[in-house]
Amino acid sequence: MLLKPVIDMWASFRQSESGSLTVEGVMWLPIYAVFIALIADVSLMFNSQTQVQRTVQDMNRLASSGFYLTEQEIEARVTAALSHLSANVTVDAQIDTTTNLIVTTASLPAKDVMAVGLIGIFGNLQLSAGAQHLIES
Numbered sequence: 001m002l003l004k005p006v007i008d009m010w011a012s013f014r015q016s017e018s019g020s021l022t023v024e025g026v027m028w029l030p031i032y033a034v035f036i037a038l039i040a041d042v043s044l045m046f047n048s049q050t051q052v053q054r055t056v057q058d059m060n061r062l063a064s065s066g067f068y069l070t071e072q073e074i075e076a077r078v079t080a081a082l083s084h085l086s087a088n089v090t091v092d093a094q095i096d097t098t099t100n101l102i103v104t105t106a107s108l109p110a111k112d113v114m115a116v117g118l119i120g121i122f123g124n125l126q127l128s129a130g131a132q133h134l135i136e137s
Contacts (some may be wrong), residue, residue, distance in 0.1 A: 037115075038072060044114060045125070052108065055078055056131045059104060074093035091104065091105070103131070108127050110122050
């Protein structure tokens with residue numbers, strides 16, 4: 001039986017009266033919790049920044065092919081596409097007909113995408129991404 005060694009080890013642990021390892025483990029527990037919270041927040045920030053980058057690139061591609069014709073259309077569409085991440089999305093789109101470039105940048109506060117927010121240093125960060133595309137003629 002595969003569970004017999006585990007059951008024997010659990011019974012031995014339960015009957016042991018030393019407890020020094022248990023106390024050490026409990027002392028380290030808050031540090032592990034903070035570390036896991038940090039990993040969760042940083043992972044969500046990276047994921048959100050990637051979503052912002054992808055959205056900006058997609059909208060620029062659509063604008064470069066003529067689907068969106070004005071800066072306001074691009075800004076409105078990027079804002080709508082990123083509204084699930086934050087209500088505080090800032091988008092700036094510029095269409096330069098002299099250089100045939102569409103340049104779009106989007107940013108949002110990192111605190112809006114953090115799950116825990118335990119580490120205060122990340123609260124003032126802005127997640128931002130930008131892209132530029134040539135206008136197709």
